[in-house]
Amino acid sequence: MIESQVRALFTAIASSEPGASQVDTQLAHRRGRARLRWRRFGVAGAPLVAGAAVAAVALAVGAAAPARPSGPVSSGPPAPRQFSPLTPYLSFGWLPAGISPVQGGMSKHLVWLTAARKLDAPYDWELSAYTAGTCHLSGSAARELKCTAPEDNTIRLTGRAPSLHGHRAFWAGTWDTPSLAWQYARNGWAEMALPFYPNNSAKQAAARRDAVKIASHIRYGAATPPLLFPIQLTHLPSRWRVSSVTYVPDAGVLRASSYALGAGPPNLGADGGLVYQTGLPYFAVNPPSFYGNPPCYRGERGSKIINGYQVVVTNVIKEQLCAPRARGLIVVISEFGPHPAISVNSLFGRHLRLLGPNPANWTSKPIG
């Protein structure tokens, strides 16, 4: 009796599906890619159950493991000890035809840049560069590159690659996430994920050749289009700083697409390209065209008007305010933790200047 009632309940719920899904699969894809970037090697280190094919690949990888390098490379300028979250550090000097930069980001110890045919296409190339001293060769016969920030990552080296500007380079990654790792400056390492062609060794070989060419043309610390913010925060505690940023090329500038604030060491770690801190907000500001589905729920629950703008506030995992029409932009403010220093409502209502969709009105100073 009870079982049948429970079954009926579940069936009724499932059959009441609203027509429009609020799930943004493209956004999930992007966040997944970003998270994988941070955790790729931890994940890859977990057991894979793919049978003999995987085992065969693993054996082949093991056979190609590199010999210990002959000696440390100590020439050239040193890598930065810290990156600025407001200054894109990387740019591509060459990319294959049809490929262009689509997204990038900066945090204290890591800068990254992705290139693909378009933003929501699979990211063909994912470049990451670490600050000085963050990564070092380890393991027997130097088969690993251990990086300690933003999280502990172990990059598995699978073979020697052609040296880049006299610096040592290695093929790295796993069977389905191949990459190229190299020393881009004294005491600093970079890594770039390659496209993966599971059943096409010719294309995979071409990707390797392209990877070496891309890596040899990367510009470090060179001038880039300006990084601009379509909102400005005001009257914040003096210790609050922008701690990490993701950006997208937009109308000839680099538009800050999301960014997090920090006031000390992050205690939530890095995820989705940002470095989160409990109790401090992070922001996503994008035009509606950025999203596959509007990120704000249209339901009345939690909807209110602040400064003339409709906002939707939800509390699922985190406190989140979403303004779907904030001067032509979608503004999302999120905070983890039970005791935010400033609530999302207050941030939107009292600490936010909306600068609109025109890049001419955007600012390079996210905190005014």
Next chain:
Amino acid sequence: MSGSRDAEYTEYVAARLSSLRRLAAVLCGDWQRADDLVQAALVKLYVHWGRVRAASHTDAYTHAVLVREFIHERRSTWVKRVRLSGGVTEVPAAAVDHDALLDVRAAVAALPARQRATLVLRFYCDLNVDQVAEVLGCSPGTVKSQTARALGSVRRALGPAPADGPGSQPTTRVGPHTGEGAPGHD
């Protein structure tokens, strides 16, 4: 499926999104939260895609990701604190007793996350005890006991049955912390 990891993932999600939303809604009892749950699960699904596609049953792995995300979310004390209403959102019932359905809904909504997930996997996904145990990362015995406790709680919440003895409880005993001590897996 063919092509790169991303193409496989995109193809799979497009094909399964609707069923994932329904499962999430049954777990949450709320379509709004269900979409949030699916959104979070899809990110994890991508991160673990190498294992997902290597799994013998992709859908089972995906359901496990979703269910564990649900339990993990509900386990957060902060979430419990901010989710003050505990309200039961309206569901347009089909050809069933509407009042009875609302009573059952309220009773199921009051269950701890793991017990609710157990019921969903048993009576919505129609998984057997061993399969549920695999999804939840616990023993079959735990699944059986969680199922019994959950059904018992629902039964009590719906009112004492005539056959119940003097020890029966007219009101539900379940609360946010009840039953959360089952073997963890997060």
